[in-house]
Amino acid sequence: MSDADLRDRWDRQQAAYVADREGRFCAILNVLDLQSAGRPSMVVDLACGPAHYHSGLERFPNARVVGVDHDPALLALAHEAGQSYGERVRFIDDDLTADCWTEQLRDNIDGAAVSAVVSTTALHWLTPAQLVETYRGARSFLAPGGVFLDGDHFHYDHRQMRLRGWAKQHDRRTQEEAFAEGAEDWATWWSQLGARPGFAELVAERDRRFANRPASEATTVGFRLAALAQAGFAEHGTVWQLRRRLRRLRSDMTTPVRQPLRHVAPLRARSA
Numbered sequence: 556m557s558d559a560d561l562r563d564r565w566d567r568q569q570a571a572y573v574a575d576r577e578g579r580f581c582a583i584l585n586v587l588d589l590q591s592a593g594r595p596s597m598v599v600d601l602a603c604g605p606a607h608y609h610s611g612l613e614r615f616p617n618a619r620v621v622g623v624d625h626d627p628a629l630l631a632l633a634h635e636a637g638q639s640y641g642e643r644v645r646f647i648d649d650d651l652t653a654d655c656w657t658e659q660l661r662d663n664i665d666g667a668a669v670s671a672v673v674s675t676t677a678l679h680w681l682t683p684a685q686l687v688e689t690y691r692g693a694r695s696f697l698a699p700g701g702v703f704l705d706g707d708h709f710h711y712d713h714r715q716m717r718l719r720g721w722a723k724q725h726d727r728r729t730q731e732e733a734f735a736e737g738a739e740d741w742a743t744w745w746s747q748l749g750a751r752p753g754f755a756e757l758v759a760e761r762d763r764r765f766a767n768r769p770a771s772e773a774t775t776v777g778f779r780l781a782a783l784a785q786a787g788f789a790e791h792g793t794v795w796q797l798r799r800r801l802r803r804l805r806s807d808m809t810t811p812v813r814q815p816l817r818h819v820a821p822l823r824a825r826s827a
């Protein structure tokens with residue numbers, strides 16, 4: 556199986572766990588387009604994984620992307636994918652929870668004005684305290700007028716029990732549909748990656764790096780908006796959230812759903 560196959564399978568596997576995953580990439584690119592009048596320059600992708608920037612690079616021929624991640628195996632796939640884009644793409648191996656992660660990034664953007672920082676389905680890996688610091692870090696290198704766009708997928712907790720139950724049901728359905736259509740689950744995908752020549756060591760290193768990662772803690776959209784304000788962003792809000800299947804789910808419920816089923820919101824924040 557080639558690296559390109561593995562990346563395609565990554566996308567299908569991730570889409571099994573993250574309903575409307577493509578929708579958030581599309582929303583992010585649309586905001587980027589509007590914010591930059593169709594010409595974003597430097598974009599930083601936080602926790603980029605194997606990288607899903609191709610559509611952005613194709614759509615915006617002047618854009619450069621710097622991806623940051625701490626998983627050596629996913630970064631190896633990202634490097635492979637980025638080769639055909641030459642100098643337009645760079646990747647940095649860094650831990651977003653480390654104090655100095657912005658320093659290496661600064662060294663790699665060559666003084667360019669960063670018009671946007673983006674992230675998809677990743678920052679829920681951080682604790683709420685780490686999240687605030689990450690936002691602050693992102694804010695520190697955004698050019699005036701730049702945007703931070705986070706297309707995350709985060710969970711409800713005990714504070715929202717009914718919503719949590721419905722969201723779990725919705726997740727289960729999304730997975731059932733995706734697996735029935737041939738998507739792999741997380742464990743199968745990782746075992747296939749580890750079986751690739753040269754990848755066993757990278758996967759072992761990844762496991763070592765993330766072994767003591769604290770368990771994910773649910774955050775609310777309200778918390779994230781407040782954290783963005785705390786980090787110094789001048790304007791913040793929800794530009795998109797999952798709604799597509801809400802009607803179908805609602806018809807199965809005896810109690811009407813009064814709030815969005817799940818907050819999957821690219822959060823927009825203007826830096827100055």
Ligand SMILES: C[S@@+](CC[C@H](N)C(=O)[O-])C[C@H]1O[C@@H](n2cnc3c(N)ncnc32)[C@H](O)[C@@H]1O
Nearest residue numbers: 602603604624625626650651652675676677680
């Ligand atoms: C579910 S994946 C999403 C990857 C990619 N953004 C995508 O949408 O396909 C979560 C990513 O967050 C990265 N990540 C988690 N914690 C991190 C940290 N502290 N520093 C850097 N990357 C981190 C993981 O390595 C992984 O690539």
